[in-house]
Amino acid sequence: MAASGEPGRPRQEEVAAAVVVVGSCMTDLVSLTSRLPKTGETIHGHKFFIGFGGKGANQCVQAARLGAKASIVCKVGKDSFGNDYIENLKQNHISTEFTYQTRDAATGTASIIVNDEGENIIVIVAGANLLLNTEDLQKAASVISRARVMICQLEISPATSLEALTMAHSSGVTTLFNPAPAVADLDPQFYALSSVFCCNESEAEILTGLAVSNPTEAGKAALLLLERGCQVVVITLGASGCVTLSQTEPVPKHIPTEAVKAVDTTGAGDSFVGALAFYLAYYPNLPMEEMLKRSNFIAAVSVQATGTQSSYPYKKDLPPALF
DSSP, rough: OTTSSTTOOOOOOHHOOOOEEEEEEEEEEEESSSSOOTTOOOEEEEEEEEEEEEEHHHHHEEEETTOOOEEEEEEESSSSHHHHHHHHHTTTTTTTTEEESSSSSSEEEEEEETTTTSOHHHHHHOGGGOOOOOOHHHHTOOOHHHEEEEEEEESSSSHHHHHHHHHHHHHTEEEEEEEOOOOOOOTHHHHHHHHHEEEEEEHHHOOOOOOSSSHHHHHHHHHHHTTTSSSEEEEEOGGGGGEEESSSOOEEEOOOOOOOOOOOTTHHHHEEEEEEEEHHHOOTTTTTHHHHHHEEEEEEEETTSSSSSGGGGGGGGGGGGOO
C-alpha cells in the first residue's frame, strides 16, 4: 500500500530527502576591481558576474553534488533573482518543494567588491531569507522529520533556525548546526540541540571570547563549546584543517588537511559543512575523524577553482576512495 494512499505512487520513506537544509539563498553580485573605492569615489572595475550563494544553499549544493538526496527549506523573492535561484537548485537536483517565494521582500543579495589582492567588502541584504517562518516550517515538517541529517545556519531568523533544530531533534534526526554569521549571545538552546556544532576560527572566537589562531587554541575553544551541551564540536581552521572533540571523546583531535594552491577560498567552509552532512547521512558508521578528513579534502578541492558553488566538486570528479 503506497503511503500516500494512491496506487503506483512510491512509498513516502523512499522519496524523503536524506539531507535537508533550512537556510538561506543569496544572489552574489560580484565586481572585481584593482583596489577598493574610498568613500564617495567611483572607480572602474574590470569584471562583473552574478553567482549563487547563501550559506544554506551552498551547503545543500555541495551535499547534492556528492550524491545526497537533498531538499532545501528557504524563501526567495518573487523576482528574477528568485526565479533564477529556483532554477539553479533544480539544476543541482535539489528538491524545491519547500522553496517559497514572497512578494514582501526581494531575494537576498550580497554585493561584493574584490580587489587584486583578494581583499573584499561585502554588503548583505538578507531580504526574503528573514521572512522564512513557523508556518513554512510546519508545511515542511514531514521532510524535516524524515531526514537523516538537517543543517541550519544563522542567515535566516535565529528563531526559525532554532525551531527547525527543535523539530529535527525531537524526531531523532542528526542536527548539524553552523553558527554563521556568529553572534556573541547565542541562545543556549542551540548548543543542546546540535548533534554536530561546526564553526570556523573567527566564529569560535566570537562565541567563546577566546583567541583561536592555531589547533591548540581551537582545542580549548572547542572544549568550552562542548561544555555548553553539543554532542560533537568541529572548529575549521582553513589551510590548517580542523579540530574536533565529542562528549564520548572530550580530548581535542587535530585533523590536518593537505596543502593546496588556493585560488579562491570563498565558500570553502560551506563546502566542508555540505560534505560533512553527506557523510553523516550516508556513511554514519565511519569514524568522525575519517568523515572530517574526507570533508577537508573536498573543501580543499573547492578552493582550487573560482566562485562559490561553481567551485564545488561533483562525485564523478573525486577519488573513488572518498565513497
